[in-house]
């Protein structure tokens with residue numbers, strides 16, 4: 001038996017459900033491994049009919065998903081009220097969106113599924129339903145910690161050899177300087193180094209670190225974070241034997257001849273890391289969470305409410321996310 005990948009439905013008003021259905025319809029063309037969807041079945045059925053997909057949706061358990069996969073899309077039914085209103089967020093669906101993620105992670109931690117691929121969520125829409133995290137990244141770390149203090153999860157966006165990591169993630173820009181410490185940077189770099197080896201098969205990772213300020217502080221004349229925090233953290237890790245360079249000016253770091261010499265770039269804040277990769281590879285880049293005991297990937301895009309229910313959303317990044325989770329969990333394929 002092949003263990004399936006677990007896919008959470010994401011925001012019902014967005015394009016996540018559409019892409020899950022498209023992925024199943026194109027599973028042979030894209031050579032996708034078996035997967036099961038953690039979703040409200042009635043809602044998925046309605047979205048499938050709206051988009052004109054004729055295949056069956058089968059209620060299964062994760063353990064039955066592999067055997068069912070050729071006959072129909074295996075759905076692990078999540079209870080709740082989930083209206084099929086493309087583009088219109090409903091306060092009713094929040095609980096089911098959260099429960100789908102929780103159930104997908106639980107099935108993966110239990111070993112019934114190989115890894116988790118998440119459909120995009122609209123975070124603000126979940127806060128009324130009790131969501132207390134800035135995004136999946138931190139929520140997954142909390143779920144994986146099972147009540148203990150979560151380890152630091154690390155967000156990476158990856159497309160081929162271009163891999164970018166924001167040190168700080170979903171925080172206001174004004175808080176970024178305060179959140180950059182030698183400890184958080186060293187912890188993040190160790191996770192990136194470890195997972196480049198373990199998850200990406202990079203034998204000797206070489207990591208670049210961006211500065212925070214223009215020109216990486218220009219020797220302290222445009223800010224001191226580089227001299228006071230970033231350089232000392234790098235020096236300590238280099239002393240420990242890791243191949244890390246920086247802090248480098250962020251504006252020229254992504255010039256192709258430069259980034260191609262690194263296996264990953266750790267940037268200081270969300271947009272510094274995500275703008276370069278979404279600019280050159282929005283269609284195909286993958287968001288992967290490092291530092292977890294399980295594999296989790298996701299497309300790089302969000303809910304795209306404007307495209308939900310239209311059939312016009314590109315499935316490429318979602319397919320790339322399934323493929324990456326498949327590649328990273330090859331060793332766990334068989335139950």
Ligand SMILES: NC(=O)c1ccc[n+]([C@@H]2O[C@H](COP(=O)([O-])OP(=O)(O)OC[C@H]3O[C@@H](n4cnc5c(N)ncnc54)[C@H](O)[C@@H]3O)[C@@H](O)[C@H]2O)c1
Nearest residue numbers: 119120121122123298300301302303304306307313314315
């Ligand atoms: N993994 C996640 O859960 C995740 C990731 C990113 C953003 N989000 C959330 O998504 C919501 C919307 O974010 P946003 O508007 O900044 O970004 P977005 O990625 O949803 O949309 C940005 C633009 O790209 C287009 N687009 C997105 N995906 C596309 C696809 N597959 N095919 C064709 N066009 C596509 C959209 O139509 C829109 O014009 C926010 O609430 C954000 O927090 C969630």
Ligand SMILES: N[C@H](C(=O)O)[C@H](O)COP(=O)(O)O
Nearest residue numbers: 135136137138287298300301
């Ligand atoms: N920062 C991500 C992006 O812009 O692509 C996105 O919001 C996803 O975050 P989580 O994986 O933590 O939900």
